[in-house]
Amino acid sequence: MSKSGIAIIGIGEVPTRIMPERTPWDILYDTCMDAVNDSGLDKNDIQGVITTSPQAQPRLTSELAFGKLPEELGLEGCRDCCIVNAGGAGTSNCLRLAGQYIESGVADAVLVNHVTVHSTISVPELIAFFGQAGVDLQWEYPFGTTYNIVMGLMANRFMHESGCSPLEMASVVTALRSWATLDPNSIFYGKPVPTPEMVLESSIINTPLHKRESNVLADGGCAMVVVSAERAKKLGKPAAYKLGESARYFSGTTVVRDSDKVTNGFKVTAKEAMAQAGIQKQDVSIWNCYLAYPLAHPIMAEALEVAPEGKGGQCFLEGRMSFGGDIPWSTIGDAPGRGHTGSGVSSAMYVETARQLMGKAGERQVKDCRYVYQNTAGGSGFNNIVTIWGREPNE
Amino acid sequence: MSNTENSIDMTRPLPDVQPWSRPFWEAAKNGELLVQHCMDCAANIFYPRKYCPECWSGNLDWIKSSGKAVVYSFSTAYDMVEPRFWEDLPYTIAFVDLPEGVRMMTRIVECDPEDISIGMEVKVTWRKLNDDFFLPYFRPVKS
Numbered sequence A: 001m002s003k004s005g006i007a008i009i010g011i012g013e014v015p016t017r018i019m020p021e022r023t024p025w026d027i028l029y030d031t032c033m034d035a036v037n038d039s040g041l042d043k044n045d046i047q048g049v050i051t052t053s054p055q056a057q058p059r060l061t062s063e064l065a066f067g068k069l070p071e072e073l074g075l076e077g078c079r080d081c082c083i084v085n086a087g088g089a090g091t092s093n094c095l096r097l098a099g100q101y102i103e104s105g106v107a108d109a110v111l112v113n114h115v116t117v118h119s120t121i122s123v124p125e126l127i128a129f130f131g132q133a134g135v136d137l138q139w140e141y142p143f144g145t146t147y148n149i150v151m152g153l154m155a156n157r158f159m160h161e162s163g164c165s166p167l168e169m170a171s172v173v174t175a176l177r178s179w180a181t182l183d184p185n186s187i188f189y190g191k192p193v194p195t196p197e198m199v200l201e202s203s204i205i206n207t208p209l210h211k212r213e214s215n216v217l218a219d220g221g222c223a224m225v226v227v228s229a230e231r232a233k234k235l236g237k238p239a240a241y242k243l244g245e246s247a248r249y250f251s252g253t254t255v256v257r258d259s260d261k262v263t264n265g266f267k268v269t270a271k272e273a274m275a276q277a278g279i280q281k282q283d284v285s286i287w288n289c290y291l292a293y294p295l296a297h298p299i300m301a302e303a304l305e306v307a308p309e310g311k312g313g314q315c316f317l318e319g320r321m322s323f324g325g326d327i328p329w330s331t332i333g334d335a336p337g338r339g340h341t342g343s344g345v346s347s348a349m350y351v352e353t354a355r356q357l358m359g360k361a362g363e364r365q366v367k368d369c370r371y372v373y374q375n376t377a378g379g380s381g382f383n384n385i386v387t388i389w390g391r392e393p394n395e
Numbered sequence B: 001m002s003n004t005e006n007s008i009d010m011t012r013p014l015p016d017v018q019p020w021s022r023p024f025w026e027a028a029k030n031g032e033l034l035v036q037h038c039m040d041c042a043a044n045i046f047y048p049r050k051y052c053p054e055c056w057s058g059n060l061d062w063i064k065s066s067g068k069a070v071v072y073s074f075s076t077a078y079d080m081v082e083p084r085f086w087e088d089l090p091y092t093i094a095f096v097d098l099p100e101g102v103r104m105m106t107r108i109v110e111c112d113p114e115d116i117s118i119g120m121e122v123k124v125t126w127r128k129l130n131d132d133f134f135l136p137y138f139r140p141v142k143s
């Protein structure tokens, strides 16, 4: 086996919906069984289970942390399991740990998964969680800040420096929703795609963020089966091979976060991960960017040099990142297009990366998809993790 | 909705103070804005830490800020804040840069939100939460 070489060989997912009657355990059964069935392995071949920690669901978190999932699923070959929490960067760490399980001989096949059900959490609990998570309780929270406001602060500065217009910013939503409307797992599946003008007509939550630029909290879950690259190749089925990785830490609180450090981190992580994978920018078939809010997408497009400097917003407005455009981008529509499932949107994006490389993305399938850039981040953007995935292993 | 509302905390949140940041909040009661300062490497530090984040020295002291600042960025909230902040809507949260080389989160007050801009000069003004806590807000410097 190549060093830390892993591949995703099976995926399972349920539609993201607001569905209180669908319990977390409903979702866990369906997603995990689908992923194992998709991999072609037997349930008892799964030797490790690593779950992305659900946010704001303490009961479920402790059930998963204390080993209930392999027991529920009857995974008789399971040797160990745990949960991992780095917010939206959690699943990236699950995959790293899956690589370690495999390399150290703990497990040959690892199930990585996530589930979140927001719709049964009480309103006070949701408010308390999302009001305070990732916000400093001494230097930020007493002033009345929120996640939305943090994004507004970032966006206003970016628009000031780059000249990106409100219409250009709004067009990011249009691009993301153009993918989402074709995605059966999206909360906006089959729903009309709002024009940038319609986005701007929606009410302001906080400047410059409009209602249609924010996220809808929803329920969802997904799972993946991970094996060594060597084993995936032997199995000879469609798979997604992890080829490169890079990460940078920025800051836990937004008040000390340096925007230049973030932008530079976006650039450096992309370059390092692509170099490790032995590919170049023009080899990337899909830029699968996870940024939770549309407002950060033009910043990322410029940092990745997919859009010229100062033209990030314009590229979205021209439809280049939309379905049918020449820059396939966040093909589940990121959180604004998918529906927000806590740390699960980034899990879903890994499943999408694998789905595209396996050629199973249906109407959204990007032609001749060979390499996918994928990023994740945790909290209010404390870090950026980049991975490069390919449909063939590196020689 | 009334049952749900009853269980929502409507009290004003107070800063969750660490022992080493107490002098900041003590000085705030007297209208003084302090910035933590490392006596070994001369770094100005915000927010206050137990040890200097630059050199890990514990030899930390405080300098008095002029209270002047420049708006780095801002966002005016109209909706979707916690119920405990509803009565303040609309309000403007900002990052402001102090000449001491540090950036703080604050609110911009005493002006129409429409008149706030990046690069605007502001000055500290204190908002009393209770007898123990005064928050450093900023208001435009009148030209």
Ligand SMILES: [Zn+2]
Pocket: B038, B039, B040, B041, B042, B043, B052, B053, B054, B055, B056, B057
């Ligand atoms: Zn120092």
